[in-house]
Amino acid sequence: MPDEIVQGGFLGNALDNSRITHMxxxxxxxxxxxxxxxxxxxxxxxxxxxxxxxSGTLNFDVLEGNAxxxxxxxxxxxxxxxxxxxxxxxxxxxxxxxxxxxxxxKHRDEFLAAEISDTGKxxxxxxxxxxxxxAANFRVFxxxxxxxxxxxxxxxxxxxxxxxxxxxxxxxGVIAVICPWNLPLLLMTWKVAPALACGNTVxxxxxxxxxxxxxxxxxxxxxxxxxxxxxxxxxxxxxxxxGEHLARHxxxxxxxxxxxxxxxxxxxxxxxxxxxxxxxxxxxxxPGVIFADADFEQAVEGTSRSIFANCGQVCLxxxxxxxxxxxxxRFTEALAERASSLVRGDPFAEKTSMGPLISSVHRDKVLSxxxxxxxxxxxxxxxxxxxxxxxxxxxxxxxxxxxxxxxDETSQIVKEEIFGPCCHIRPFDDIExxxxxxxxxxxxxxxTLWTQDVKKANQVATRIDCGITWVNCWFLRDLRTPFGGAKxxxxxxxxxxxxxxxxxxxxxxxxxx
Ligand code: NAD
Ligand code: 6OD
Numbered sequence: 001m002p003d004e005i006v007q008g009g010f011l012g013n014a015l016d017n018s019r020i021t022h023m024x025x026x027x028x029x030x031x032x033x034x035x036x037x038x039x040x041x042x043x044x045x046x047x048x049x050x051x052x053x054x055s056g057t058l059n060f061d062v063l064e065g066n067a068x069x070x071x072x073x074x075x076x077x078x079x080x081x082x083x084x085x086x087x088x089x090x091x092x093x094x095x096x097x098x099x100x101x102x103x104x105x106k107h108r109d110e111f112l113a114a115e116i117s118d119t120g121k122x123x124x125x126x127x128x129x130x131x132x133x134x135a136a137n138f139r140v141f142x143x144x145x146x147x148x149x150x151x152x153x154x155x156x157x158x159x160x161x162x163x164x165x166x167x168x169x170x171x172x173g174v175i176a177v178i179c180p181w182n183l184p185l186l187l188m189t190w191k192v193a194p195a196l197a198c199g200n201t202v203x204x205x206x207x208x209x210x211x212x213x214x215x216x217x218x219x220x221x222x223x224x225x226x227x228x229x230x231x232x233x234x235x236x237x238x239x240x241x242x243g244e245h246l247a248r249h250x251x252x253x254x255x256x257x258x259x260x261x262x263x264x265x266x267x268x269x270x271x272x273x274x275x276x277x278x279x280x281x282x283x284x285x286x287p288g289v290i291f292a293d294a295d296f297e298q299a300v301e302g303t304s305r306s307i308f309a310n311c312g313q314v315c316l317x318x319x320x321x322x323x324x325x326x327x328x329x330r331f332t333e334a335l336a337e338r339a340s341s342l343v344r345g346d347p348f349a350e351k352t353s354m355g356p357l358i359s360s361v362h363r364d365k366v367l368s369x370x371x372x373x374x375x376x377x378x379x380x381x382x383x384x385x386x387x388x389x390x391x392x393x394x395x396x397x398x399x400x401x402x403x404x405x406x407x408d409e410t411s412q413i414v415k416e417e418i419f420g421p422c423c424h425i426r427p428f429d430d431i432e433x434x435x436x437x438x439x440x441x442x443x444x445x446x447x448t449l450w451t452q453d454v455k456k457a458n459q460v461a462t463r464i465d466c467g468i469t470w471v472n473c474w475f476l477r478d479l480r481t482p483f484g485g486a487k488x489x490x491x492x493x494x495x496x497x498x499x500x501x502x503x504x505x506x507x508x509x510x511x512x513x
Contacts, residue, residue: 030061034218036076037228054120056395065234065242073232077174077201080229097142099224104135114212120355134185141197169504171199173253181207182313194499279492284445287438288318294450304338306474312421328427336382339401356397363397366420378404444486
């Protein structure tokens with residue numbers, strides 16, 4: 001597997017976009033569910049609109065699943081657990097997952113078209129991260145599962161004999177996979193791939209904003225030979241809708257969720273009565289720390305990506321920057337130049353480096369933070385509003401990349417996750433001060449440090465309370481490493497062998513021999 005895919009970095013090579021077309025299932029209106037190996041469109045359901053965020057135009061309508069649809073999907077997933085899926089040996093299960101990965105690659109252009117029309121993200125991003133990572137997730141977990149072995153412990157018995165304790169991993173059962181909209185295929189497959197590798201079956205509830213790639217994946221699962229019922233998709237919203245029905249369904253064994261912290265709290269309440277296991281990847285308010293000895297250009301470039309990539313809609317985005325005082329002015333100015341050079345426009349154009357926000361609701365939310373920053377007396381270094389866009393993008397959900405200085409650390413802007421292309425910048429004077437500033441948050445997902453002093457990097461990195469700290473890089477990660485958040489940024493770790501803790505149930509069989 002190429003390194004750049006395993007590590008998931010934002011790299012850049014030219015793409016051939018000339019062959020990007022829609023897969024036929026996306027022409028079916030309203031967009032159907034995928035249950036028990038078939039696309040299904042039950043009658044009498046509500047529908048909702050799927051809007052292209054770059055143009056503000058309608059892509060298609062989508063069926064909203066009700067409690068019966070969730071019941072249908074969960075029952076199919078349960079039945080599949082009793083079928084051929086359970087008896088497939090691990091080598092063959094891994095082979096099927098590799099086939100899924102190969103088919104995603106083969107249908108890359110359709111996945112790209114679907115992801116881009118759902119999200120408006122630039123092809124440079126979707127083509128190098130979202131779609132290849134979707135395939136890589138299946139390869140990585142296929143290989144992880146093949147390398148597992150069962151543990152044994154021999155022990156004497158009171159009668160002078162011997163017993164063998166055999167620790168076996170069993171699939172947990174039916175897993176509910178509830179997903180966000182920011183990296184739709186990438187984050188869904190990050191959960192579906194390990195769940196299937198461990199022998200579970202899944203019911204996926206994609207975000208209501210981005211239902212397309214999860215739907216396309218149904219066709220790929222069939223083509224790869226994954227048995228019916230192993231992978232199911234039902235569309236809809238969260239509270240009092242599809243998502244809540246799924247989390248509450250009594251025959252779901254565990255819920256893996258990525259999204260907002262407050263949604264995680266709601267899901268926890270939904271599963272409490274049935275004591276279902278949860279794995280949560282939640283929000284963040286990630287600090288970036290730039291020391292005066294950093295490679296200046298590298299730090300500006302990397303920090304800029306960490307703020308503006310995917311229009312700031314990455315849970316790992318930097319929303320607070322602390323710059324060592326001697327380089328504060330120069331760094332702020334250079335970052336503002338980067339922000340001003342971002343290119344908005346046709347998401348399929350190679351030169352486009354910044355897409356829109358996901359929806360008008362989300363743009364209103366981000367703009368309300370922009371207004372609040374001004375009310376609080378922030379110095380707006382760059383941006384601060386919504387740009388005028390030319391036809392055909394004038395009704396899309398575009399926004400200006402924005403940088404502020406001068407706000408108090410206790411202000412809403414510095415404390416709350418905004419999830420837009422914006423960041424507050426503040427000077428610092430010493431390590432003690434910056435470690436305290438970085439940790440002064442209810443979140444603990446990620447941090448980024450820029451320095452050429454390895455000793456200092458190590459000292460500071462270990463003192464920041466978060467799931468991942470990058471030094472002189474950002475969004476670079478081997479998929480076998482643990483991923484997750486401290487504090488209110490999550491529960492549990494997923495990635496490589498760490499995913500097995502959630503997607504399997506351990507059993508000890510004590511054999512007296
Ligand atoms: P969200 O929490 O609004 O929605 C995520 C999913 O949960 C959607 O499918 C939604 O329909 C569903 N949902 C909402 N309420 C529900 C309920 N009560 N019961 C069941 N399902 C429910 O999040 P979002 O707006 O889609 O994504 C943005 C958020 O996700 C940000 O906070 C971001 O930080 C976070 N995020 C975290 C990570 C991570 O790895 N830590 C990754 C990506 C996004
Ligand atoms: O790299 C990953 O596996 C991962 N879960 C990334 C999350 C990105 C959040 O938006």
